[in-house]
Amino acid sequence: MPITTVAPSILTNSPTQYKEIIKKYYPFVRRAHIDISDGTLSSSVTINETAVWWPKGWSVDIHMMTAQPSVHVENLIKLHPNLVILHAEAREDLLPIFDTLKKNGMRVGVAMVKNVYPGSIKPILAAADHAMIFSGKLGEYGGEADLLLAEKAELINDLHHGIEIGWDGGANLENIRTLSLAGIQVINVGSAIAKADDPADMFAKLNAETEKEEPL
Secondary structure, three states: OOOOEEEEEEOOOOHHHHHHHHHHHOOOOOEEEEEEEEOOOOOOEOOOHHHOOOOOOOEEEEEEEOOOHHHHHHHHHHHOOOEEEEEOOOOOOHHHHHHHHHHOOOEEEEEEOOOOOHHHHHHHHHHOOEEEEEOOOOOOOOOOOOHHHHHHHHHHHHHOOOOEEEEEOOOOOOOHHHHHHOOOOEEEEOHHHHOOOOHHHHHHHHHHHHOOOOOO
């Protein structure tokens, strides 16, 4: 079974809280998922990409919840994360933006909210390195995982074999193994880690669940 990566999500509108989260996660995180919302796809507004930073050695995915990703491209190039995830619902053509980010050494991904069918975005999936199945609430922690959406993983892989497939929204100890067995390789976890009494222990337990190979 392919290895599943658990990536803690960071979502806040406070630079001070952002620093506190980084400090708390630093001892155990290697790959992190940072959510940025500018209020154009959801009513929530987080800290923007100019306020984002991370420790040396982290691999970071930036999830841009924006209808106008081109506005943020220059800052993203300066920030230079491992992966930039843009939304299929953006009001711009993602392909030239993908091309610019790739030419500047970044991987690119596309996020799909519940009503986006993979077959409707074939050209975007063909150009992407990562496809993220989104089951949460844009700009908010604490969404519920709609496990039926995990069926998109097989559809995505049929359209772009070998693409990295991610999940965002409601992942926790009760469902993370189901998501892993569905072929999802990167599972972003927000409130289950952020609200745990011991985030490092919860992170370890989540990873242990993804490593179980026996049937549910």
